[in-house]
Amino acid sequence: MSKRFKQLTKNADKNFNQMLIGVLIVAIGIFLWADKNYFFWPPQLRPLMNSEWSDIIFIILGICLLWAALTGNHSRKFQSILLIVASAAVAMLLVEQLWHVLFAHKIEMIMAVILDAGLLVMLIRCAYKN
Structure with a gap:
């Protein structure tokens, strides 16, 4: 194996949680891009919440987290900013999604709320360890 590949696998192992978070955020972005009617409540914000721009931001954010993890997080400041922005998103x-569960009575979204809460805990833990 080449030296570069060994370094990438070492970085991937060292930053596994950040890589997992990056993959999950990319997957969320792709899912939201594919489903343009996912959010429907409140009706006034429907176009904004289903905007392609938010989907693109999720995809780019996930790719940046993956890239930073694979390259070894050389810039701690950049990694911190990425983790903060990802946590906010x-x-x-x-x-x-919680609004949909509570106010639109879309109880099926409770699993998404639980999984997003778990992802948020992972993000906060990565930011804390940074």
Whole structure:
């Protein structure tokens, strides 16, 4: 194996939680991009919440987290900013989904709320360990 590949696998092992978070955030972004009617409450915010821009932000954010983890998080400041922005994005997603559960009585979204809460805890833990 090449030296570069060994370093990438070493970084991936060292930053496994951050890589997992990055993959999950990319998956969330792709899912939201595919489903343009996911959010429906409140009706006034429906176009904003289902905007392609928020989906693109999730995808780019996840890719940046993956890239930073694979390259070894050389810049702690950049890693901190990425983790803070990702935490804010996931927290906002969690609140939006919680609104649907509480106010629109869309109880099926409770699993998404639980999984987003778990992802948020992982993000906070990574930021704390940083």
